[in-house]
Amino acid sequence: MKSAALAPFFGTLGMCGSSSAQEKCAPACSGKGHPLAGKKLPPWKPGEFQVHFIYTGVAESMFWIMPDGTTMLLDCGDHKAWARGKLAIWVLPNGTKNAGEWIARYVTRVNPAKTDVDYMMLSHHHSDHGGGETWGAGTREWNGQQICVSGFMQAADTLKFGTAFDRGWPDFNDPIPDERCDPNCYVLMRKVYPYLMERDGLKMEKFNVGAVNQVAMRKNAAAYPSFSITNITGNGKIRCRNGEVRDLYAELHNAKRLNENGMSLGLLVQYGPFRFYTAGDFSDSPKLPDGSRRNIEAELAKELDPVDVAKVNHHAHHSMPTELVAALQARVWTAAVFTPERRFEDEGKDFVRDIAPEAFDAGHVVLNVAPGGKTYTIAYVTADNESMKVTGAYDFTSRNA
Numbered sequence: 303m304k305s306a307a308l309a310p311f312f313g314t315l316g317m318c319g320s321s322s323a324q325e326k327c328a329p330a331c332s333g334k335g336h337p338l339a340g341k342k343l344p345p346w347k348p349g350e351f352q353v354h355f356i357y358t359g360v361a362e363s364m365f366w367i368m369p370d371g372t373t374m375l376l377d378c379g380d381h382k383a384w385a386r387g388k389l390a391i392w393v394l395p396n397g398t399k400n401a402g403e404w405i406a407r408y409v410t411r412v413n414p415a416k417t418d419v420d421y422m423m424l425s426h427h428h429s430d431h432g433g434g435e436t437w438g439a440g441t442r443e444w445n446g447q448q449i450c451v452s453g454f455m456q457a458a459d460t461l462k463f464g465t466a467f468d469r470g471w472p473d474f475n476d477p478i479p480d481e482r483c484d485p486n487c488y489v490l491m492r493k494v495y496p497y498l499m500e501r502d503g504l505k506m507e508k509f510n511v512g513a514v515n516q517v518a519m520r521k522n523a524a525a526y527p528s529f530s531i532t533n534i535t536g537n538g539k540i541r542c543r544n545g546e547v548r549d550l551y552a553e554l555h556n557a558k559r560l561n562e563n564g565m566s567l568g569l570l571v572q573y574g575p576f577r578f579y580t581a582g583d584f585s586d587s588p589k590l591p592d593g594s595r596r597n598i599e600a601e602l603a604k605e606l607d608p609v610d611v612a613k614v615n616h617h618a619h620h621s622m623p624t625e626l627v628a629a630l631q632a633r634v635w636t637a638a639v640f641t642p643e644r645r646f647e648d649e650g651k652d653f654v655r656d657i658a659p660e661a662f663d664a665g666h667v668v669l670n671v672a673p674g675g676k677t678y679t680i681a682y683v684t685a686d687n688e689s690m691k692v693t694g695a696y697d698f699t700s701r702n703a
Contacts, residue, residue: 336681336695343683343690346371346414349673351529351573355613355636356408357666357685358401359393360384361430361453362617362638364580365409369529369573369673370522373413374421375461377582378405380453381429382437391639394665394685400439402456408666409461411690420520422454422463423509425582426566427470427480427488429453435490449493458498465505466495467517469536469565472506476537477555484562509567511536512547517569528574528675535568535581535602542605550598554588561586563616564598570609574675575702577609579630585621603629610678610701611636611669633698634680636667665693676703 338344346352352367361379368374380401384390395404410416424432433453441448442455449455468491474480480488498504510516510533517531534541538551538560551560568581584602587595599615603625612632615621617639666683681695 333696334694336692336697338679338681338692338695341692343412343668343681343692346412346670349526351571351576351669351671351675352412353578353669354408354412355638355667355669356405357394357638358404359391359685360401363401363405364613364638365405365412367412367414368519369526370519371414372421372519372521373415373419374423374517375405375409375419375454375457375463376423376580377425377431378402378422378433378454378457379428379430380433380437380456383430395687400452400456402433402451402453403439403460406457406460407688409457411688417461418464419461420464421467421517422465423467423517423567424454424469424491425568426562427484427491428562428583429487429490431582432487432491433494434487444493444497447493449497450490452490455490455494455497458494458502462502463498463504465507466498467507467509467567468495469509469567471495471508476508477549477551478557478560482558483560483565487562509533509536511539512541512545526573528572530572532570532572533567534570534605535566535584538564538586538598540568540598540602540605548601550596550601551588553590557588561588564588566615568602570606572675573671575700576671576675576678577607577701578611578669578671579606579609579632580613581615583616583621585616597623597625599623600625602626606630608632608701610634610698611680613637633701634669634696636669671700676700 346367349369351369354365356363360383363378364376366374384393433455435450438450438452439456440451442451470476470480513533515530516533539547539549542548563583564586566582566584568584571578585599587597589595600623606629608631611634612630614635614637618637665685668681668683671678677699679695679697682693684691684693
């Protein structure tokens with residue numbers, strides 16, 4: 303049985319990010335007393351920007367619905383997290399299906415286009431974000447190869463993706479060959495992409511750090527001119543305030559290995575006054591030739607302004623240094639977790655203890671930004687079953703509204 307006292311440690315979390323933020327949003331913060339509590343999550347409506355942080359208990363996945371109805375599945379992980387013993391958390395709704403299938407079923411419940419998804423994006427090549435070669439729902443033979451039915455590969459049996467963004471496509475050599483970043487994880491997607499290109503007509507694009515609206519609305523972008531998506535990180539590069547791209551690994555390209563987490567793709571969403579940050583597992587402190595270390599999150603922090611909502615890097619594990627937390631100043635932090643011992647890098651910044659004012663059971667978190675971006679809601683949705691029942695919610699006014 304789940305313990306309410308422990309529940310905030312588990313699942314995908316989203317909550318007011320500081321006491322000052324809570325004071326500012328206090329009139330609208332109602333938690334389990336919110337009008338949505340106890341009801342089924344309302345469907346997306348045109349003009350809204352939604353991000354569904356999908357809980358599985360084993361990995362990370364987000365489903366986006368942009369104001370014009372353009373959709374994206376950002377990460378779809380699956381790995382053997384349940385085998386961690388005391389560090390394992392609840393696999394929900396249950397263990398009868400793998401994460402890729404649960405995620406696909408969730409998407410079809412909230413997607414206005416049901417099984418058609420415009421974009422798929424893998425933040426980086428780790429199994430808890432895209433699936434892997436060692437854990438899945440069996441294998442499938444294709445062109446003389448065995449492909450593990452895991453993560454995106456499994457979800458694609460239900461969902462049809464239009465375009466995929468990947469950090470390494472087509473040669474997987476940026477900034478060095480993928481197998482020198484993490485040889486245990488890059489193999490799967492190198493098979494999955496060609497397979498889906500042949501079977502479903504999937505189109506491929508390399509993620510372009512610094513670009514604005516490469517990930518663009520496709521259905522009616524002209525109706526929402528204040529909505530934009532900027533590519534801010536990828537392959538160890540970051541977009542600077544002036545629009546230039548800085549390569550944080552430039553001095554290390556002769557290295558035998560690089561940290562795959564540092565290759566993570568990051569996005570900054572602007573919708574009117576509302577701002578949202580997400581950057582996969584972006585974190586690393588590589589040693590420079592002079593022996594000093596460079597914290598890449600701290601370097602990124604110099605190029606960022608405050609946001610309303612931020613997904614913490616690397617599941618809040620050995621990540622989120624003081625510089626980045628101070629730069630983002632998020633009112634709401636969300637974290638996709640699969641272990642109860644995740645926290646901000648700095649001592650004393652226990653994510654759960656200091657931020658979450660109430661205990662919620664493990665579950666999905668849904669960000670819903672109202673048309674125009676002036677207000678937004680964070681809703682907790684049960685993951686115990688597929689009822690989409692809201693267990694609590696909070697309303698906010700965007701920082702710059």
